[in-house]
Amino acid sequence: MNFYELLQREGIAIEKESGEHLFRQGETDTSLYLINSGLLKAYYLSDDGKESIKSFLSNKDIIGSLTSAHASGLCSFSLLCLELTTVTKIPFDVIREHSRRDVNIANEMLDVLLQFSMKKEKREYEFLCLSAEERFSLLIKSRPNILNNITQNDLARYLGVTPVGLSRIKKRVEDKTKPHK
Numbered sequence: 001m002n003f004y005e006l007l008q009r010e011g012i013a014i015e016k017e018s019g020e021h022l023f024r025q026g027e028t029d030t031s032l033y034l035i036n037s038g039l040l041k042a043y044y045l046s047d048d049g050k051e052s053i054k055s056f057l058s059n060k061d062i063i064g065s066l067t068s069a070h071a072s073g074l075c076s077f078s079l080l081c082l083e084l085t086t087v088t089k090i091p092f093d094v095i096r097e098h099s100r101r102d103v104n105i106a107n108e109m110l111d112v113l114l115q116f117s118m119k120k121e122k123r124e125y126e127f128l129c130l131s132a133e134e135r136f137s138l139l140i141k142s143r144p145n146i147l148n149n150i151t152q153n154d155l156a157r158y159l160g161v162t163p164v165g166l167s168r169i170k171k172r173v174e175d176k177t178k179p180h181k
Helices: 003-010 092-101 103-129 132-142 144-148 152-159 163-177
Strands: 012-016 021-023 031-037 040-045 051-057 078-081 085-091
Touching (some): 003 092, 012 021, 031 092, 051 103, 051 152, 085 092, 092 103, 103 132, 132 144, 132 152, 132 163, 152 163
Antiparallel strands (some): 021 078, 031 085, 040 051, 040 078
């Protein structure tokens, strides 16, 4: 059996409307989720209510709060559907148990966890070493389809700038790509 067969056999299909959460920061959630369709945002809320967007997720992405699912802690972030979304939910304990018995599932789970880690490493690098303008340009190149499906406020929060700052960045990027006369 492979990881995706395990998801089909042991997972639960869930459909959520736009505006519904799969889980919230501060709650417990012991599952991983495979996104089958839709668009979600993973975000943090600071104590003063400021929202920072960790990532946007879509088809075939896998996500969960490992702090909650594996370490029995609380979710450190929230996961919100930005449009009608279908996911397959599977308890982390089920994955762990099957991984102990099946080397194929264990290896695939290792790959999933490495993907989590590499995605986080990339995001940290971009946030710490690239300017907001460079992050915006990279997003345009790597995920152009997402830009039509998120609000400008969410885009600004993802880039770590204000909406006014985003407008300036967009103008500069647009000016750079215009043919010069």
